[in-house]
Structures are given as structure tokens and as C-alpha cells.
Amino acid sequence: MLRITLWFAFAAIVVASQSRPCSAQSTTSPQGMHLPPLAEQSQGMGVPTKTEDQVNQERLQKYRQLRQEELRHDTEKLYQLTGELKDYLDKNGSNILSLDMIKKAETIEKLAHSVKQKIKDNP
Helix, strand or coil: CHHHHHHHHHHHHHHHHHHCCCCCCCEECCCCEEECCCCCCCCCCCCCCEEHHHHHHHHHHHHHHHHHHHHHHHHHHHHHHHHHHHHHHHHHCCCCCCHHHHHHHHHHHHHHHHHHHHHHCCC
């Protein structure tokens, strides 16, 4: 009998906890400030808050850093491929190209176009 009573009490607690709205989600206050989870309950307790503009600035800065790394990687790859193509042409002459070198030249063309487009799309 005690087990059944405990089981019903446990089930009631589980049901009650699932029916409450979750308050641990990130919210935006009426003043437009981005608040971390549970920050509304701890106002005045030294929890740092950020405005929407600050959050957007941080995202933009992170995006620019990632884009810069991609550009650096792509230009290094472009430099490597053009060097390999130049070495091949120096050794074998420009009259005959192997299928591998034709594919390498196409890769260089695509990569150069990609780098150019990334530079143009500067936010």
C-alpha cells in the first residue's frame, strides 16, 4: 500500500513539473536586453547582461574572423595549386597537358572565383 501511494505521489510530481512552463530559457527583456537563462530571477545579483546590439556585434565579429580564416586557407591552397601547375609546365612544356593538370587548372579557376566572391560579399 505504501509503494502504491509513493508511486502516485511521484507520478503527480512528474506531471506537475511537466505542465509548468520552462523558465530556464534565454529571454529578451522589454528594454531589448539579451538575458541569459534564469537572469530575470537574479536581477541585481551581478549577472552581466548584453543588449541586442552587443550580441549582434559579437556575432558579426565572429563571422568575420571565420571568413578571414577561410580566405587565408583558400589562398594558401590556391598558391600551392598554381605552384604545382607552374612546375609541371616548366618541366613538360605548355604543348601537352595531362588530364590531372587540366583538372588542377579547373580547381584553380573555381577556387579563385570563390575567393573573389568571398571578398566581394564583405559585410
